[in-house]
Amino acid sequence: MASSLVGRKLGTYKITDMLGQGGMATVYKGYREDIDRYVAIKVLPPHPGLDQQFIERFRLEARTIAKLQHPHILPLYDYGVEDDILYLVMAYIEGGSLSNRIDRGALNVKEVDVLLRQIAAALDYAHRQGVIHRDIKPDNILLDKEGHPLLADFGIAKMAGGGSKLTVTGGLVGTPAYMAPEQASGEADISSSADIYALGVVVYEMLTGKQPFTAETPMQVVLKHMTEPIPSIVNQVEGLPAALELVMQRVLAKSPQNRYKTAAEFADDFNRAIQGSELDPNSTAILDFNARPSPDPTVLAPAATPTLTDQPPTPTQTIIMQQGFSPLVVLGGFAIIAVLIVAVLALVLNNRPPETTVTSPTAETPTQQVVAVAATEAPSFGRLSFSTTNKTGDTVTLQVENLIPPSTGEVYAAWLVNTDNDGLIKLGDLTLDPLGNGVLPPYVDKDGRVLAADFNAISITRETASGDRPTGETVYSANVPIEVAAAMQTLYVTSPDGIPFASLSSTEYSPAVLASGPTAGLLDSAIAEGIKARDHAGLAQRAGTVGGMHLHNEHTINITQGTLTDLNGDGRGENPGFQKGIYFYLDLMNEHLTAAANAPGSTLRLQSDLELIRICLDNTRIRADQLIVFEQNALASPDIESVAQEAIEATKTAAALLNGFDANGNGQVEAFEGECGLTQIRAYGLVAASMSISQGGLPE
Numbered sequence: 001m002a003s004s005l006v007g008r009k010l011g012t013y014k015i016t017d018m019l020g021q022g023g024m025a026t027v028y029k030g031y032r033e034d035i036d037r038y039v040a041i042k043v044l045p046p047h048p049g050l051d052q053q054f055i056e057r058f059r060l061e062a063r064t065i066a067k068l069q070h071p072h073i074l075p076l077y078d079y080g081v082e083d084d085i086l087y088l089v090m091a092y093i094e095g096g097s098l099s100n101r102i103d104r105g106a107l108n109v110k111e112v113d114v115l116l117r118q119i120a121a122a123l124d125y126a127h128r129q130g131v132i133h134r135d136i137k138p139d140n141i142l143l144d145k146e147g148h149p150l151l152a153d154f155g156i157a158k159m160a161g162g163g164s165k166l167t168v169t170g171g172l173v174g175t176p177a178y179m180a181p182e183q184a185s186g187e188a189d190i191s192s193s194a195d196i197y198a199l200g201v202v203v204y205e206m207l208t209g210k211q212p213f214t215a216e217t218p219m220q221v222v223l224k225h226m227t228e229p230i231p232s233i234v235n236q237v238e239g240l241p242a243a244l245e246l247v248m249q250r251v252l253a254k255s256p257q258n259r260y261k262t263a264a265e266f267a268d269d270f271n272r273a274i275q276g277s278e279l280d281p282n283s284t285a286i287l288d289f290n291a292r293p294s295p296d297p298t299v300l301a302p303a304a305t306p307t308l309t310d311q312p313p314t315p316t317q318t319i320i321m322q323q324g325f326s327p328l329v330v331l332g333g334f335a336i337i338a339v340l341i342v343a344v345l346a347l348v349l350n351n352r353p354p355e356t357t358v359t360s361p362t363a364e365t366p367t368q369q370v371v372a373v374a375a376t377e378a379p380s381f382g383r384l385s386f387s388t389t390n391k392t393g394d395t396v397t398l399q400v401e402n403l404i405p406p407s408t409g410e411v412y413a414a415w416l417v418n419t420d421n422d423g424l425i426k427l428g429d430l431t432l433d434p435l436g437n438g439v440l441p442p443y444v445d446k447d448g449r450v451l452a453a454d455f456n457a458i459s460i461t462r463e464t465a466s467g468d469r470p471t472g473e474t475v476y477s478a479n480v481p482i483e484v485a486a487a488m489q490t491l492y493v494t495s496p497d498g499i500p501f502a503s504l505s506s507t508e509y510s511p512a513v514l515a516s517g518p519t520a521g522l523l524d525s526a527i528a529e530g531i532k533a534r535d536h537a538g539l540a541q542r543a544g545t546v547g548g549m550h551l552h553n554e555h556t557i558n559i560t561q562g563t564l565t566d567l568n569g570d571g572r573g574e575n576p577g578f579q580k581g582i583y584f585y586l587d588l589m590n591e592h593l594t595a596a597a598n599a600p601g602s603t604l605r606l607q608s609d610l611e612l613i614r615i616c617l618d619n620t621r622i623r624a625d626q627l628i629v630f631e632q633n634a635l636a637s638p639d640i641e642s643v644a645q646e647a648i649e650a651t652k653t654a655a656a657l658l659n660g661f662d663a664n665g666n667g668q669v670e671a672f673e674g675e676c677g678l679t680q681i682r683a684y685g686l687v688a689a690s691m692s693i694s695q696g697g698l699p700e
Contacts, residue, residue, distance in 0.1 A: 200251030
């Protein structure tokens with residue numbers, strides 16, 4: 001921007017301070033008074049020829065970004081155009097960025113493992129929505145106060161730079177130190193693989209404290225990404241496992257075809273490497289990860305005068321400069337451009353690095369033995385996910401990729417399976433594209449069952465005719481331990497320790513539609529007790545007399561603890577709840593989840609997903625403890641006024657016990673310490689029950 005916007009308003013936001021300025025945007029701190037919220041406002045650079053069509057394109061891109069809702073993606077609150085100023089309103093995060101963290105020193109492998117899993121999940125989610133970031137780097141990964149990463153600036157590079165429908169002028173878009181070779185060469189159609197490459201550079205920097213390539217100019221850095229092998233990671237940091245070399249060489253392969261297909265695959269192999277487990281076979285194959293596609297001789301033929309071109313990209317490592325100004329090159333004249341292009345061509349043709357071969361350890365090679373705490377997952381051929389359409393967990397979706405197409409006259413059929421009682425549901429017949437990818441329409445159970453509670457496996461069979469029972473060989477499958485389905489059953493459907501359905505009559509809570517027995521599940525029962533505790537905490541706050549306040553203080557404590565104690569001294573120990581208590585149900589849920597996490601066949605991913613539920617249980621327990629302290633203080637008070645503020649805090653705590661609390665102010669209640677509560681457990685349980693497809697049949 002030509003001048004600071006501090007002091008003026010954009011829409012409903014008053015700009016209070018400038019936070020930073022770069023080539024892509026100027027970032028301001030803003031304040032929205034009506035909801036008492038501070039935000040970060042990114043103002044894009046001025047665009048010549050700003051017209052209505054351009055503005056509509058900007059709004060289309062902004063709406064696409066706004067739809068990205070993920071715990072590890074910085075949410076877009078708002079966007080607008082005012083006086084030819086295009087701006088985006090984001091959550092304001094005070095924890096700094098990953099770049100700030102790296103500046104304090106390299107991270108250990110465990111820290112990197114945790115951050116990588118969270119960032120990878122966010123990146124894959126965006127890619128599934130058809131959104132490519134284009135500028136993954138530590139500056140664009142924010143850290144909240146708890147250290148959780150939030151991927152920021154989706155679409156900023158696309159809007160502010162090139163390679164977009166919004167671009168009028170521009171050149172290469174991105175940051176040189178993190179650019180994939182195909183992005184650096186100016187290819188118009190950048191795929192998600194470029195983001196995965198950039199994530200690999202970020203991980204390299206987290207582990208070593210420095211970028212893999214440095215040079216005096218940005219152009220020289222770009223050329224190194226295109227032409228030079230990645231420096232060995234194990235030679236940079238003492239003590240790293242040798243297997244990590246294979247992982248980093250694959251994620252930073254010159255050719256997109258040799259990289260991991262998803263960020264999650266990269267994260268999984270990284271975890272396997274540091275645990276000493278077997279890697280994805282593709283990572284240990286004998287490959288030249290630094291190989292590039294052969295140059296096209298028709299493109300590389302000598303020309304009398306090098307020219308700038310917008311023609312479709314060709315499979316070369318030539319940098320194609322788009323018409324207009326590029327932030328990477330100061331155009332001192334066409335002569336300089338010609339020299340640069342000729343230099344790049346010479347490097348591609350004549351200075352290819354020596355062929356390098358990466359081999360996996362053989363039986364004769366001594367390796368360090370590490371005892372894994374859980375089984376690792378096989379290479380994924382897709383995923384089975386549980387979700388909700390009409391009732392909790394009544395829907396299942398199957399997405400597959402890279403399957404070997406069946407022979408002529410055969411079809412793949414997908415079946416939900418219970419490995420304990422041979423229960424079976426046919427999900428449908430799979431239709432694959434030529435690459436072996438396909439998606440089944442969501443299967444919605446007509447009876448509204450929690451499918452994850454009834455089924456713990458999927459079998460994909462090769463059939464010659466469509467039928468109601470499988471008759472052919474199982475060629476792909478997935479499963480979680482039967483203990484996971486048992487945990488889903490007792491948490492979400494029915495438990496002998498649960499509250500009788502006939503007792504649950506609250507208009508705010510109607511679990512009877514999920515009933516398959518006389519009593520509710522443990523989660524529904526805990527929520528029912530929580531609603532009672534919340535209601536009586538509210539009654540205590542609104543009480544008009546000290547005696548009335550003390551009565552409801554006693555009720556709230558007894559409901560929470562499941563006790564019948566006379567706390568107000570009236571000779572009666574009353575509990576208007578269900579007399580089991582919130583703690584009782586938290587303990588039981590934790591027992592069942594622990595059994596599932598430690599069951600034979602449990603994977604690290606399953607344990608990680610179940611950990612999300614445990615965090616919510618811990619948050620609920622802490623809030624229950626706080627609620628009791630508030631109510632005990634009120635019981636000890638001889639008047640209402642002195643504990644009025646504590647009464648307000650008690651009602652807020654009781655509400656957060658149920659619904660969670662957006663502690664980091666990003667507009668979402670997440671599975672973080674201090675955030676999620678009881679109601680979020682339902683969704684996270686469905687995540688834990690989801691499965692990654694692998695080749696072969698189900699275990700015996």
